[in-house]
Amino acid sequence: MNPFLSIAESRRLLVAKKISPQELLQELEQRITQVNPQVKAYLSWDSEKASQEAASADLSKPLGGIPIGIKDAIVVKDAPAHSSSRILEGYLSPYDATVVSALRNAGAYPLGRLNMDEFAMGSSTESSAFHPTYNPWDLSRIPGGSSGGSAAAVAAGMAMATLGSDTGGSIRQPAALCGCVGMKPTYGRVSRYGLIAFASSLDQIGPLTHTVEDSALILNAIAGFDPHDSTSLKLPSEDFTAEIGRDLKGLRVGVPKEYFVDGIEPEVRTSVEAAMKQLSSLGAELIDISLPHTKYAVSVYYIIVTAEASSNLARFDGIRYAHRTKTEGDLLSLYEKTRAEGFGAEVKRRIILGTYVLTSGYYDAYYLRAQKVRTLIRRDFDEAFKKVDVIVSPTSPEVAFSCGSKTADPLKMYLADIFTIAANLAGICGLSLPCGFSEKHGTSLPIGLQLLGPSFAEKTLFRVAHAYEQSTQWHQKHPHR
Amino acid sequence: MSHSHSLDVTYLARLARIRLTPEETELFEQQLDRVLEHVNLVNELDLSAVEPMAHAISVFDVVREDEPQESLPKTAILKNAPHQANGLFVVPKVLD
Numbered sequence: 001m002n003p004f005l006s007i008a009e010s011r012r013l014l015v016a017k018k019i020s021p022q023e024l025l026q027e028l029e030q031r032i033t034q035v036n037p038q039v040k041a042y043l044s045w046d047s048e049k050a051s052q053e054a055a056s057a058d059l060s061k062p063l064g065g066i067p068i069g070i071k072d073a074i075v076v077k078d079a080p081a082h083s084s085s086r087i088l089e090g091y092l093s094p095y096d097a098t099v100v101s102a103l104r105n106a107g108a109y110p111l112g113r114l115n116m117d118e119f120a121m122g123s124s125t126e127s128s129a130f131h132p133t134y135n136p137w138d139l140s141r142i143p144g145g146s147s148g149g150s151a152a153a154v155a156a157g158m159a160m161a162t163l164g165s166d167t168g169g170s171i172r173q174p175a176a177l178c179g180c181v182g183m184k185p186t187y188g189r190v191s192r193y194g195l196i197a198f199a200s201s202l203d204q205i206g207p208l209t210h211t212v213e214d215s216a217l218i219l220n221a222i223a224g225f226d227p228h229d230s231t232s233l234k235l236p237s238e239d240f241t242a243e244i245g246r247d248l249k250g251l252r253v254g255v256p257k258e259y260f261v262d263g264i265e266p267e268v269r270t271s272v273e274a275a276m277k278q279l280s281s282l283g284a285e286l287i288d289i290s291l292p293h294t295k296y297a298v299s300v301y302y303i304i305v306t307a308e309a310s311s312n313l314a315r316f317d318g319i320r321y322a323h324r325t326k327t328e329g330d331l332l333s334l335y336e337k338t339r340a341e342g343f344g345a346e347v348k349r350r351i352i353l354g355t356y357v358l359t360s361g362y363y364d365a366y367y368l369r370a371q372k373v374r375t376l377i378r379r380d381f382d383e384a385f386k387k388v389d390v391i392v393s394p395t396s397p398e399v400a401f402s403c404g405s406k407t408a409d410p411l412k413m414y415l416a417d418i419f420t421i422a423a424n425l426a427g428i429c430g431l432s433l434p435c436g437f438s439e440k441h442g443t444s445l446p447i448g449l450q451l452l453g454p455s456f457a458e459k460t461l462f463r464v465a466h467a468y469e470q471s472t473q474w475h476q477k478h479p480h481r
Numbered sequence: 482m483s484h485s486h487s488l489d490v491t492y493l494a495r496l497a498r499i500r501l502t503p504e505e506t507e508l509f510e511q512q513l514d515r516v517l518e519h520v521n522l523v524n525e526l527d528l529s530a531v532e533p534m535a536h537a538i539s540v541f542d543v544v545r546e547d548e549p550q551e552s553l554p555k556t557a558i559l560k561n562a563p564h565q566a567n568g569l570f571v572v573p574k575v576l577d
Contacts, residue, residue: 094557187537201536230543231536299522310497317498319570324563331573336500348499353513355497356488369523371533376526378534411515427537455538 001027003157004478007066007214010160014065021057021065025050028067028111032158040133041143041153043072044080045112053109061107063221068103069114069153069162073196074205076100076110083196084128085118087342091322097194098229099163099205099222106221114149114162118344119313120170120198122146123416126407127346134403135178136479138443141400144174150208151178155446156479161209161218165195167202168301169395169420172432175208176395176448179434179477181465182208183215186455187427188233190219191226199308200231202301202424211475212433212466216240219458235456243463249283251464254388258294259419264397271436271447272394275468279392282467287388291380296373297422302414303357303370304425309347310354316342349410378426385454390464393419395432395448399441419450429453431461434474444477488513 001019013019029047036042050067057065075081075093077100082088100110117127125133125148133148135141136156143152147164151174154162164171166184175182183206190205197203207218220241225234255276260269280286318324318338325337343351357366384391397418406413423430435449449468453461469475490510494501501509555568564571 091561094553094560188540227545231538231540233538233540296522296526299520302516302520303523314498318563319572321561322563329573331575332498333500334573335498339498340500343499345505348494348501348505349509349512351497351499352488352490352493352509353516355493356513359493359496365524366520368533369526369528371535372528372531373523373526375531375534378537410512411519414516414519425537 003027003031004210005160006211007063007160007209007217008211010066011064014059021054021059022051024065025054025067028158032112035136035156035158038134038139039136039152039156039158040131041114041149041156041158042069043082043084043113043115043130043149046079050109050111057109058107063103063217064107066108066160067111068108069112069150069159070100070110071147071150071162071164072113072116073120073165074099074163075194075196079110080113081196083119084116084130085342085344085347086129087316087321087323087339089322095194098191098226100194102222102224108221111159114147114153116149117146118347119196119309120146120165120167121309121346121350123169123173123413124406125149126403127344129344132403135400137179137445138400138441140402141445142177142403144177144396144400146170147208148174151175151180151182154178154180154208154210161207161214163205164208165203165205166424167199168305168424169417171206171208172395172420172430172448172450173417175432176450177400177446179446179474180208180210181212181215181431181433182206183219183431183458183461184423184429185219185223185458186429188231189223189235189429189456189458191224191229191232193226193228197312199305200312201308202305204424212462212469213241213244215431216244216462238459240458240462243459244466246463247283248279248464248467251284251390252388253279253284253286254289254384254391255286256289256291256294256384256391256393258291259393264394265399265438267438267440268394268396268398268447272392272449275435275449276392278471279464279468282471284464289384289388289391291384291422293373293376293380294422297377297425298414298418300370300373300377300425301421302353303366304374306350306354307358307367308354310351310358313347313351346410374425377422381426381428381454389453389457389460391452393450393452395419395450399438399445399447423452428455429458429461431465433465433469435472436474437477487517
């Protein structure tokens with residue numbers, strides 16, 4: 001069987017009884033057994049549980065019989081959930097995240113725990129406390145992050161689809177670097193209940209898939225109001241596939257000059273510019289726009305994200321969850337040693353910085369100012385979306401970089417998210433899909449095209465992305481392993 | 482500890498309840514100084530007329546009907562506790 005089957009194709013085979021859900025799972029597990037030892041996308045998977053779920057699959061439901069890989073930050077009942085951190089080693093979730101219940105309601109079932117940067121803090125999956133994940137296109141390179149396991153599993157044919165979470169690009173950037181489709185929904189579209197919190201005002205769960213259509217199918221299942229998440233929104237239910245297949249005539253595509261600056265790899269620029277031409281030949285109109293506060297996005301992000309993280313991660317204190325230091329001592333030293341042992345370097349660094357920007361005396365200079373600049377970034381998008389329907393840019397300024405090349409320099413790692421961060425700050429939706437390959441490094445490395453839409457315009461993003469995808473062959477190319 | 486850095490990592494680590502080694506303290510001071518330098522960009526804007534934004538889409542006063550609902554059983558919650566007894570979390574002695 002072709003390990004790169006889409007959900008839509010698999011569903012056709014399942015419904016026509018050409019394959020059973022158990023066979024589909026077996027094929028997938030065979031592939032995982034064969035490929036995961038090199039790529040290391042999965043931390044674990046429960047074969048027995050999965051085969052029970054496959055056996056009882058209800059094929060009449062929209063995702064009936066489809067197994068979905070889950071990022072280690074999203075909890076599944078009775079399964080481990082570490083957020084790839086030692087501090088949660090041994091933790092078994094007593095409940096399903098709302099997105100997991102939603103997938104079950106749609107007939108799908110969770111398969112396996114996918115590696116990530118520890119607490120989603122990183123852009124390479126190298127900060128996982130367990131092991132790095134490797135890019136299936138070139139094992140000496142990173143898969144991106146923080147949802148690196150989720151992207152690598154799809155790219156390597158070890159999952160049809162996975163869930164990731166995106167706080168500053170953590171779905172879109174690994175999707176770009178691994179050559180799959182990654183979607184960050186509008187903030188509030190998908191419940192965060194059961195997502196181990198990193199930065200609550202920015203975090204959003206979304207799908208990673210082979211195709212744009214599959215992405216819309218997953219969003220159909222997971223979107224919706226949830227009384228357990230007070231930031232989830234009460235919106236009328238939508239079919240996110242509704243505009244798939246519609247042509248691009250009359251569509252206005254914004255090209256922000258601030259996103260086409262120095263520092264983009266020439267192959268990335270060439271591919272993205274070719275993709276823009278392609279959109280134009282499909283009937284879209286390209287319009288130059290400006291997002292003047294773009295250069296502040298990384299600064300604003302690292303103030304807000306660390307502030308929120310330092311607060312969210314205060315709950316890991318050695319009392320309620322999983323890890324507690326073995327050394328004797330009073331309560332204060334129990335906290336201090338538990339956290340020293342349980343957190344990795346990047347998590348400690350961000351908690352320290354977050355503590356600093358929230359400290360009285362610096363709060364106004366950093367946190368409050370960052371929140372104000374966030375308003376300006378949001379306004380930039382509001383203005384732009386008066387003139388255009390979607391915005392196009394590279395997802396990442398470069399292709400997958402070599403393992404270890406940025407770990408010593410946090411700032412360099414932070415700048416890897418330069419094109420994806422603003423969407424989280426503004427709360428709008430974004431999607432990355434393959435738009436070419438760089439052959440410069442002696443191997444094919446995927447390049448991602450980012451499409452940004454105003455809040456609640458996911459349907460438009462899927463329309464544009466699908467039209468582009470179907471007019472190119474990029475999504476049919478897979479790594480040789 | 483060090484006065485050449487803008488961040489006192491020793492003090493901040495104590496606030497954040499993380500015991501750092503001297504090597505970590507030194508390294509974080511150097512690395513975070515560089516990050517702060519970049520982050521200081523936000524100080525070049527005039528923001529006097531700008532409202533701060535805490536959430537992308539602000540929803541206020543989210544309340545549900547006050548109906549009793551079942552929550553997770555205590556045993557399910559305590560299963561993940563590193564140390565528990567008699568249905569309680571066990572902590573080191575706080576008062577003498």
